[in-house]
Amino acid sequence: MPTILRRLALLLACLFSILPAAAKTILFIGNSFTYGANSPVMRYRPDRVSDLNREGIGGVPALYKTFALEAGLDWQVSLETAGAKDLAWHLAQRRALIDRRWDVVVLQGYSTLDGERPGDPTRHLAAARALAALFHRQNPAAQVHLVATWSRADQTYRQSGHWFGLPIARMAEDLFAASRLALAPGYGIRAVLPVGTAWNRAMREGYADPNPYDGIGFGLINLWTWDQYHASAEGYYLEALIEFGAITGHDPRRLGPRERAAEDLGINPEIARRLRETAAAELAAPRLGGAL
Secondary structure, eight states, X not given: OHHHHHHHHHHHHHHHHHSOOOOEEEEEEESHHHHXXXXXXXXXXXXXXXXXXXXXXXXXXXXXXXXXXXXXXXXXXXXXXXXXXXXXXXXXXXXXXXXXXXXXXXXXXXXXXXXXXXTOOHHHHHHHHHHHHHHHHHOTTOEEEEEEOOXXXXXXXXXXXXXXXXXXXXXXXXXXXHHHGGGSTTSOOOEEEEHHHHHHHHHHTTXXXXXXXXXXXXXXXXXXXXXXXXXXXXXXXHHHHHHHHHHHOOOGGGGOTTOHHHHHHTOOHHHHHHHHHHHHHXXXXXXXXXXX
């Protein structure tokens, strides 16, 4: 009898060793910077993600899912997005949709932090903290990340912009610094995802044009789309690479020269390679995480 039991135990151990691990769940909360406004990213592969608002959006979350499939990682990807809304709005208006158990949550707030007081992080940080607490009540082990977005060319080069007259990198640096305040103990934020500073790096590396208002230089790409506010396909691609690499620990360069999302979006293969290298370099900077 003991021999039979040992054999049964061995059989069960073998069975469980070949069963696939449960997929991790991830929820993206954000606005047009997450759903990919004014670019083909918005309607990219909505079949690969779950849009909680049922609007047929793929967006940056669908890029994340595509990267995960290529890397052999099992993720169930969901999104809840609304244009021109901040994190406080999602907490107040979409709580019934999002208040459930998630393994990972990505929070992307208003592009200027506060629509009425650009640059003021007070409302942004309070909402991020409240959302993190909401998710940790459902799952104490949930990993909540906060996205620091990019410099808006219209906010920098037009006189009406809050960052008018400053270097193009400044707005992204300010957004990153403000978001890092959420890494203080008690906020429940695991890491700040440096999307905007990755854009800055692409400009410093000399292949992304820093000023679309004076024309795009020959051989350079425009990370913004036609409104000089939202991202182009390349800009959203870089956003997705940063988020995927930071959350999974997978080096974006390992996605390879025939990365499918870049091919689907018609991104120049050489540019896609450089964007993956830029993402990897930005993620190597030791300044993402902090105390919970």
